[in-house]
Amino acid sequence: xxxxxxxxxxxxxxxxxxxxxQTRHELGETVEALAGKADVKARAQERAAEVKExxxxxxxxxxxxxxxxxxxxxxxxxxxxxxxxxxAAEQARAKAAQAGRLIQDKAPEPVRARTEQGAQxxxxxxxxxxxxxxAGVVLxxxxxxxx
Numbered sequence: 001x002x003x004x005x006x007x008x009x010x011x012x013x014x015x016x017x018x019x020x021x022q023t024r025h026e027l028g029e030t031v032e033a034l035a036g037k038a039d040v041k042a043r044a045q046e047r048a049a050e051v052k053e054x055x056x057x058x059x060x061x062x063x064x065x066x067x068x069x070x071x072x073x074x075x076x077x078x079x080x081x082x083x084x085x086x087x088a089a090e091q092a093r094a095k096a097a098q099a100g101r102l103i104q105d106k107a108p109e110p111v112r113a114r115t116e117q118g119a120q121x122x123x124x125x126x127x128x129x130x131x132x133x134x135a136g137v138v139l140x141x142x143x144x145x146x147x
Contacts, residue, residue: 070131077134081141085134092133096122 036042077085096119122129 067128070128070135073135073138074131077138081137082134085130085137088137089130089133 074082
């Protein structure tokens with residue numbers, strides 16, 4: 001004979017204890033699963049971590065594609081354009097250094113800290129910055145020829 005929920009009726013006190021213990025275990029797992037679903041904050045944090053990881057992967061892919069495209073553009077640039085881009089980058093670097101000195105003299109500490117962060121980012125991405133300047137020069141030359 002079986003109980004209404006499909007378990008056999010215990011024939012001894014020991015079997016009854018085992019059934020009770022098994023039921024407690026199953027109930028504990030169910031309560032734990034429900035508590036996990038009810039913990040909205042933890043689920044939101046897990047989802048945020050997943051989205052952050054996906055965004056980081058996508059950003060890496062985009063950086064890689066941008067570097068490849070920049071390399072292709074740089075390879076196709078004629079030497080005079082490359083030379084102009086290098087000179088423009090040097091001028092930009094000189095102007096940035098001059099502005100940096102001015103900021104060091106006049107700006108409050110929080111502004112100086114932010115400026116240093118921006119300068120560090122520019123130094124870290126120098127190749128990409130030079131490629132962007134080169135591409136800008138090419139676009140400028142193309143627009144100038146059409147006009």
